Amino acid sequence: MTHEKALSALADPTRRTVFERLRSGPKSAGHLAQGLAVSRPAVSQHLKALREAGLVADEKRGRSRIYRIEHGGLEALRSYLDSFWGDVLDAYKEALEHDERDQNSD
Amino acid sequence: MTHEKALSALADPTRRTVFERLRSGPKSAGHLAQGLAVSRPAVSQHLKALREAGLVADEKRGRSRIYRIEHGGLEALRSYLDSFWGDVLDAYKEALEHDERDQNSD
DNA sequence: ACTTTATGTAAGCATAGACTTACGTTTTAA
DNA sequence: TTAAAACGTAAGTCTATGCTTACATAAAGT
Numbered sequence: 001m002t003h004e005k006a007l008s009a010l011a012d013p014t015r016r017t018v019f020e021r022l023r024s025g026p027k028s029a030g031h032l033a034q035g036l037a038v039s040r041p042a043v044s045q046h047l048k049a050l051r052e053a054g055l056v057a058d059e060k061r062g063r064s065r066i067y068r069i070e071h072g073g074l075e076a077l078r079s080y081l082d083s084f085w086g087d088v089l090d091a092y093k094e095a096l097e098h099d100e101r102d103q104n105s106d
Numbered sequence: 107m108t109h110e111k112a113l114s115a116l117a118d119p120t121r122r123t124v125f126e127r128l129r130s131g132p133k134s135a136g137h138l139a140q141g142l143a144v145s146r147p148a149v150s151q152h153l154k155a156l157r158e159a160g161l162v163a164d165e166k167r168g169r170s171r172i173y174r175i176e177h178g179g180l181e182a183l184r185s186y187l188d189s190f191w192g193d194v195l196d197a198y199k200e201a202l203e204h205d206e207r208d209q210n211s212d
Numbered sequence: 213a214c215t216t217t218a219t220g221t222a223a224g225c226a227t228a229g230a231c232t233t234a235c236g237t238t239t240t241a242a
Numbered sequence: 243t244t245a246a247a248a249c250g251t252a253a254g255t256c257t258a259t260g261c262t263t264a265c266a267t268a269a270a271g272t
Contacts, residue, residue: 014231030248038231118260136219151261
């Protein structure tokens with residue numbers, strides 16, 4: 001259940017920018033920070049948050065560290081979202097038939 | 107593309123709780139607030155954020171207001187997540203073949 | 213017409229967290 | 243063996259935002 005961390009990780013704009021830069025392939029921390037409005041240490045902290053959310057993985061290569069997108073966090077998020085589709089439609093169809101205000105206790 | 111608002115909306119724990127309570131069907135604002143650790147006005151503010159993110163829709167029924175899950179925000183989020191699957195795998199396969207550190211400019 | 217119920221909004225406060233500068237560590241190059 | 247390059251971490255600041263109390267509005271009951 002890491003969808004909580006994945007959500008708050010991707011909620012921040014600059015952190016999302018860092019994450020999206022990995023779309024075109026793995027990159028070093030320094031490269032990820034280049035051209036951004038924030039400092040390099042800030043990017044390091046963002047990468048830590050992304051890693052703890054299972055959204056990126058890192059590998060040491062020489063004196064730099066290469067980051068890549070990790071699918072675990074993405075899958076956790078996706079299955080969380082998908083869990084709404086079925087449930088919701090059924091519950092709503094029922095609510096419509098009964099033509100009620102609110103009834104359920106949860 | 108409202109996936110930004112949807113992400114920051116679902117990032118907050120209590121707001122997520124409110125949203126998840128709609129799983130079992132539409133409910134009034136007051137009913138959604140019952141049993142929560144926060145006050146009722148706080149829930150109202152959360153519902154506003156969820157509405158602006160396209161995650162819930164509301165309808166006035168008598169003197170109460172019924173909220174339901176809106177699929178727009180969920181779909182925006184899902185397509186955002188899905189946009190990573192294809193891109194990423196291709197770019198990474200290439201990076202693996204070339205056996206490189208970081209090369210791309212974006 | 214008043215009162216009660218159900219809700220949203222305003223203003224202010226308090227904390228989480230995003231950012232900075234400064235420093236420590238490890239690896240490569242001179 | 244110094245120096246430099248690439249990175250993470252610490253400590254402190256500042257702002258975004260989640261929360262509260264108080265007030266406003268609107269519908270329904272008496």
